[in-house]
Amino acid sequence: MMDQNRVPILEGLEKIRRNRLVPFDVPGHKRGKGNPELTQFLGEACLSVDVNSMKPLDNLCHPVSVIKEAEALAAEAFGAANAFFMVGGTTSAVQSMILSTVKRGDKIILPRNVHQSVIHALVLCGAVPVYINPQTDKRLGIALGMSMTDVKNTIAAHPEAKAILVNNPTYYGICSDLRSIVEVAHAAGLLVLADEAHGTHFYFGKDMPISAMKAGADMAAVSMHKSGGSLTQSSLLLCGSNVNENYVRKMINLTQTTSGSYLLLSSLDISRRNLALRGVEIFEKVKRFSEYAREEINAIGDYYAYSKELINGDSVYDFDTTKLSVNTLKLGLAGIEVYDLLRDEYEIQIEFGDLGNILAYISVGDKNKNIERLISALSEIRRLYKRENIKLWESEYISPVVAMSPQDAFYADKVSLPLEQCAGRICAEFVMCYPPGIPILAPGECVTKELIGYIQYAKEKGCTLTGPESMDVTSLNVLKGE
Structure with missing residues (x-):
């Protein structure tokens, strides 16, 4: 030892x-x-x-x-x-x-x-x-x-x-x-x-x-x-x-x-x-904070802070209860919209917001008053900003169609096309929302109308899109002659 x-x-x-x-x-x-x-x-x-x-x-x-x-x-x-x-x-x-x-x-x-x-x-x-x-x-x-x-x-x-x-x-x-x-x-x-x-x-x-x-x-x-x-x-x-x-x-x-x-x-x-030396004590405190916040947020209504109830013994074999992941769709707001409201209106910076969820990262550095402030802000957002759940994108993940290896596609001869004209082509670069940084499209994958719609929706809702040479993601590099 x-x-x-x-x-x-x-x-x-x-x-x-x-x-x-x-x-x-x-x-x-x-x-x-x-x-x-x-x-x-x-x-x-x-x-x-x-x-x-x-x-x-x-x-x-x-x-x-x-x-x-x-x-x-x-x-x-x-x-x-x-x-x-x-x-x-x-x-x-x-x-x-x-x-x-x-x-x-x-x-x-x-x-x-x-x-x-x-x-x-x-x-x-x-x-x-x-x-x-x-x-x-x-x-x-x-x-x-x-x-x-x-x-x-x-x-x-x-x-x-x-x-x-x-x-x-x-x-x-x-x-x-x-x-x-x-x-x-x-x-x-x-x-x-x-x-x-x-x-x-x-x-x-x-x-x-x-x-x-x-x-x-x-x-x-x-x-x-x-x-x-x-x-x-x-x-x-x-x-x-x-x-x-x-x-x-x-x-x-x-x-x-x-x-x-x-x-x-x-x-x-x-x-x-x-x-x-102190890991057990540290993370017991983090778990208590997270579990308390989860209970209080679920009591607000419309939010869903999920936990071990998702476990199904297979694709959800276990759940990390330190993660305060919250679904916002019943609120009529995309996760990224709640993310922006928390930062801009309540001076609370959470880890990320995607199209249907937010993640508040809780650690040993947090205090009770900060947890209460987050809960209060989410309650007020529901009261002030809740709207009818219409035209919200309900799936964060779209299964890709892989046509070739990432390396071959990344280094292949390519052409830049307007995003809306890329359906049916093979992507030669990355497109992702950051955070979390999981690619929506990767080199070698087929661009579909559904993926184009997803990218346009993510832009409209205020997600930070990274990866393409086109900084505003209005165009995309695809393979030549495909």
Whole structure:
């Protein structure tokens, strides 16, 4: 057992600060002295440890001392064989996980409601996705988890597949039967990868859905900066005992910066210690906040803050009760409209709003008065803005038709056409609402009239659409001559 009270990177940084080294290295602000406005904004304590890799502080690309020890402490805390500190967000962790597992022409099984980073990785490496289109909840209009029947049938139909990826959980808190997926996949010789961007707390909370490492998955990308409390853009890549850690490190170094931020690295180290020592207490508080808010919001009327009642033993095997996901359709308002009202009229910033739902991210940083303010605002929005439920788009997910691999389509000869003229063509770029960043269209998928209508509706309701070269999403890149 390692001493989880230790914070090796923080200890190294504090030693450097005490020694008062004279910097003749980068960054050029020289501990903040060269940029007083930045120092005033961020603080001298912050700028004094915004330093470059040096022998006493180790090197993220090839760690041998304090970073190596910090990663070992994280691996033990998360129940993994190895942990890698990532400073490019969970996007970099997801992409490194996939690049370490599949190459051009290899097949990887995954649900279509994946984050854009997954399909971006396929563009980079040339692997071919085999999608399992998730079941949907018609009342909520959201995609659910992976059905075990679909998983088994897909593995049987594609015996040459190398890996399967699972969302654990989805943005809305839906969990698949990860342990059973691992058993079936391993029996067929597949590696199991988990996108746990929203599942850090599964490793430390009590009575939580199962974590990827405990379920026996081979790799997991974990967003420490979400529910784990570290700085934005800091993340972890966890690996099981049968994964070649040296090869994974080599793949990480293909895309991750050689100038790792010690602000991000130290935040991972400090947050790991906090979770290892106090995680159960922290997430019990988060669950209490979430459950109280859920009960109060459901008592308002018309809103539906959903929870474990969705569990069906298959496509919803478990539910993350820390997620305050709320359906707004009975209110006559799209989720994005409630999102905008909360921010613009009540000065409350929630995580996201889509076409039928909102998500308020609750963490240990919340206070009772903030929870009450959110509940009161939602009650007042219902009183002031409720309208007849007409012309609302009721499904958040449309199953795509895949015509070719993302890499082939992304790099193919293409032409830009007005959006309304793209029906029947093959898309050559991404279109997504952000957040959550799940592609509406990805390269290699067929553009349909339904998808065009969805995009136009999302624009009309105020969703932030990203991905296309056309910044206002009035046109789309499609393959030439299709």
